[in-house]
Amino acid sequence: MTTRNRSTTPTRLTLACLATLALTACTPNSPKAGQPDATAPTTPSTSTSAPPSTPQPSGPPDRPQAAEGLTLSAAEAFIRYYSDLMNYASDTGDSTxxxxxxxxxxxxxxxxxxxxxxxxxANGLLTGDFHEHLKEVSELVRGPSGRLGGSATVTVGKYVSRQTPTAPPFTSKPRTYTRELALSPQSGSWVMYEMKQVEQ
Known part of the structure; x- marks a missing residue:
């Protein structure tokens, strides 16, 4: 794990998250983004998964013009765009x-x-309502390092996942969580610096 040093301001929760996000996001007990949370209610499923019958996206979504630049509004647009990229990756398996x-x-x-x-x-190991639905982006605060911290409220429906075709399937129940995140500037626009999900 890469250790990152960040400045904090104790009066703002967001800046505190910005300071500790990289450390807390990759602890052994933290759920990995997009994976079924071991602490969340799951139900073993005996049904078999079949590849989806709907056509797959032809390519990843393009970064919208609103997500260009380093303003707070560009950060919010980027966070929404990043959620679209996560959905595209879960559809296709292509995370490039x-x-x-x-x-x-x-x-x-x-x-x-x-x-x-x-x-x-795409390979039939993820079925159901697994797409993220990003409801709200809030508490966007720029830190002294130029990075930006904030959070987003995300909902996910009921879905079934497997690690391999022969692994037991698990059903994850619908849930809402908060994604704490940090963005950093790169080539004049925001990129994801670190993120973690916190169950509500």
Missing amino acids: ALLNASEPGCENCKAYADFVKKSSA
Whole structure:
């Protein structure tokens, strides 16, 4: 795990999250983004998964113009775009665009990318309402280092996942969680620095 030093301001929860996000996001007990949370209610399933019958996306979503630049409004647009990239990766198993929009040291970004390479809708190991629905972006605060911290409220429906075709399937119940995140500037726009999900 890469250790990162960040400045904190004790009066703002967001800056505290910005300061500790990289450390807390990759602890052994933290759920990995996009993976079924071991602490969340899961139900063993005996049904078999079949590849989806709906057509897969032809390519990853393009970064919208609103997500260009380093303003707070660009940060919010980027966070919504990043959620779209996560959904695309879970559909197809292709995490290239997701990783291109992430810092190389983002541990949970890599963990999510590794998960969808193994289990995605394209290979039939991820079925149901697994898409993220990003409801709200809040508490965007720029730190003295130029990085930005904030959070997003995300809902996910009921879905079934498997690690391999022969592994037991698990059903994850619908849930809402908060994604705490940090962004960093890169080539004049934001990229994901680190993220973690906190069950509500």
